[in-house]
Amino acid sequence: MPNIKYVLQRITQMDYKSMIDTAKKVHMRSGKNTMSIFFDMIKCGFQYQAGYMDYWVFEFETLTPAQRATYITRGQNNRYVRLLNKKESWYKISDKVNFLKIFDGYHGRDWMDLREHTPQEFEVFCQQHSKIVAKLLDGSCGRGIEFFETGDKSKIVGLYDMLLAGKRYLVEEYLTQHEQINKLYPMAVNTIRLVTIKNGDTVHLVFACIRIGNGKEVDNLNSGGMAALIDMETGKISTPAADKNGKAYDIHPLTKVKLIGYPLPFFQEGVELVKKAALLIPDLAYVGWDVAVTPTGPVLIEANEFPGHDLYQFQVQLGPDKIGLMPRFDKACEGLAPVNE
Incomplete structure (x- = not known):
């Protein structure tokens, strides 16, 4: 209805x-x-x-x-959010500082809230990390992210004040991604998007893809990136990648890596990571997790209380029946009552 x-x-x-x-x-x-x-x-x-x-x-x-x-449209995606995510709790993961605090031990990186630290403390942070990432607290779709080389002290002169003025209060160390992921595209951290629905004590993985950069330092679809589905059993890329316009790529246009069948390291460990993380936020049962794969394993980059549905159902990635994902999502939601009513 x-x-x-x-x-x-x-x-x-x-x-x-x-x-x-x-x-x-x-x-x-x-x-x-x-x-x-x-x-x-x-x-x-x-x-x-x-x-x-x-x-x-x-x-x-x-x-x-x-x-x-059968398609999860914008309105249907809103329905899942209304059903599963208590609005008063969205801030727990929409605010990136809150996210890092709640999931301490899951995100695997140093970070700093500039509102709580002095310029001298920021300088020490930069000395410890040769490359940093600055973010808006509520930025989305890869917007508002800036990268800075900080190995040379001369490069950080005035940077603290500039970041504060631009409200990029969150500063993180830049993560080194696993060599196998880096081969796909080395200019961005290519994140795995895992979508979970929690029903009682059971966490269902309902969607998995990898987002891959294509010419920019971010992998987001809205910033020119592409996404390919992942076989949830094998952890291998199972479809061509598609961009926002639905253009399909069997081979990455810049790195020339063949995508279908490409193995992703630590995939099952990433699934277990997000399933454990999902249990830490009981009022948010429908979450899109962004996971980076480092040389030593998966870490959480961020979580989305309003997961973008544009990744879900590219025609080049569906089977010949062209059936969307709603049946899978609805099955995971069976028996749940709306949390916002």
Whole structure:
């Protein structure tokens, strides 16, 4: 049953120009009439709570009604968040400093909140770590992240004040990733996204992919990166990688690494790590975890109380039946009552 409040809100807030532009893009991709696509988008908004970007990314123009009904759209993703994540507890992981405190021992790196440290203490931190990462406390999609080489003392002159002025209060040591992950793409820390749903004392792994950088220092899809699914049993990449436009890559365009079948070290250890971590936040049962793989094992980079659903259902990564992930997610949620009602 569609969430009427959500649908009405989306109608009043819709960027109709972008919607029409997207319909034109779908026309170029499919050859179908632009206006028929536009009205089909509106229909999908009501029937499947799908935004126009869902329509584009998941290639809804190619799907039957039965197939469309299995997709985790923007509205359906909101449903899982409402069902599973107590809103008053979002801050526990949305604020990156809170996250690091709660998961001390799970994230494997030094960090500093500049609001609580002096310039002299920051200088000592930089002397201990030749490269650092500065972040906004509530940044997402790879935005607001900056990297600094700090091995030379002259490079940090004025840096403390600059970071404070830009509200990049969180400073972390830059992690060295495992050689096997580095071969995929060395300019970014390529993180594994593991999505868990906690039902009682059982933590279900419902989605696994690796995000890989492509020309920038971050791996996020919204910053030009790509994502490939991981076989949950073998820990190997099982599909081509796809970018935000759905373009498929069997081979990384820059490193020329063949992706399908590529083994990811410490994958099962990463799964066990997030399952243990999930039990530390009982009010947040639907979480997207970002895991980095270091030479000695997996560590948590961050957690998302509102996991992005755009990674879930690229057509190039689904089977021939083109069925989405909703049946898998709903099975993990069986018997749960909404936490926000």
